[in-house]
Amino acid sequence: MLMDYVKSLSDVCGVADFRKDSQQLIETYGQDICKYPYAIVIGHRLNEEIVSKIPLSYNDDDIAEEYQNEYFNSFKRISGISHKVEDYIHDLGYNCVILNELEKYEDIHLKTRFSNKASAKLAGIGWIGKNNLLTTREYGPRLTWSTIITDAPLSKYTGNVMESLCGDCNICVKACPGGAIVNLDNPRKSYSPIKCGDYIKSRKKEGHPTVCGMCLYICPYGNKI
Ligand code: SF4
């Protein structure tokens, strides 16, 4: 029942059993990350029409701004979805915490901001691409994510770790205007947040909206054109 409800609200979803990777998770985030055993991972698609115009955004500030707004609005939308799931779980009599909205909860503290990459990979619904974005087979990286940990009994829905499907592809490497992606399998080494940030800052200095989404647009797993 619970996962049917989650599916009805999500574009992609899955369940991770945090106990399978508890040592690594606790090392990164602290003990509270394993307060509840299961993590429901929800992916919500960005507006396809707006994403499809990203290549035009480098020469058109209105298009860049439209993408920037969509990017931030998608966080509001996924927050709404997460709260609906939270209410549903509570109505069933179980506990849960939305990891991306920890400021709401007094009894859970993490050492660092939670990354949905950790939960989606463990749930088997995505991998971290060379561009360091959480990438799915169905929609590439064109999604916004949320993770809800819970003690609701979800063992039958848990997935297995998804390995990268990037393979020999280097489309985002070639397309990145900031030279921030190199062709290595390990996303920690292939993606430079400094170079990415420098490029986006340079756009801002030139008076453009502070946004660049070429790596999100170009990935062939999402780009079906
Ligand atoms: S956001 Fe732009 S600059 Fe940063 S990695 Fe992606 S394509 Fe490169």
Ligand code: SF4
């Ligand atoms: S464009 Fe290719 S290399 Fe880059 S994240 Fe997508 S599949 Fe991986």
